Amino acid sequence: MIEDKVRLEFMGDQALLLRLPEDVPIETGEALDRLLSLRAALLRELEGVDGIEDVTMGYRSVAVYARFEDVAPEDLLARARRAVRSLRSLAAPRTIAGARVHLPVVYGGDFGPDLDEVAERAGLSPQDVVRLHQEGVYRVAMIGFSPGFAYLIGLPEALRVPRRATPRSRVERGSVGIAGFQTGVYSFATPGGWQIIGRTPVALFDANRASPSLLSPGDVVRFEAVTEEEYHARFGAYT
Incomplete structure (x- = not known):
């Protein structure tokens, strides 16, 4: 499962980065679909949590920007891991329709x-x-x-x-x-x-x-x- 290979790493004291493996293709939209699903799962896990400033996407990653004086890094990491685990039941990434x-x-x-x-x-x-x-x-x-x-x-x-x-x-x-x-x-x-x-x-x-x-x-x-x-x-x- 690709979700088993998502890498989680802190970006100093500003953010937590969740990165897809390098072999997930960008051009076909597979990386985008997986990241949109991951972002949605993160937003559910982070709903109501103080200190969350933004959740942004790159080509292969999602970053959660936070004030660590308001949310403990360990709590943020645990919530991110739950978000990743919640996607393991999906046979394939969902296409989330935008505007x-x-x-x-x-x-x-x-x-x-x-x-x-x-x-x-x-x-x-x-x-x-x-x-x-x-x-x-x-x-x-x-x-x-x-x-x-x-x-x-x-x-x-x-x-x-x-x-x-x-x-x-x-x-x-x-x-x-x-x-x-x-x-x-x-x-x-x-x-x-x-x-x-x-x-x-x-x-x-x-x-x-x-x-x-x-x-x-x-x-x-x-x-x-x-x-x-x-x-x-x-x-x-x-x-």
């Missing part, structure tokens, strides 16, 4: 300066790149790099091209990029090395929203091609 989000994208041109390069590397036309990228059904594996930046798995095999050899010093907010088996949207203007094929007007992070990050692990994302005119007419500035 479904559609993101409009202007592909190519100034909005997607790497579209032609991606097409050349993939041996496709730019139109085929756009079509395949829209046809993908993506799942949020984790949030990281910058607030609201979602790492999405589910990119079609034909579009899996490497990062740029030389990263850009600035990638505009809303830029849609590809890197290996991942696609994602830049939530802020930052340096970056992903291949940029388009841009969305939808804000991935807004501190004024009740939930600042638009996306969460397990959410399902689809992309929809729009023209530059539609981009401005329908959405104006960032929503």
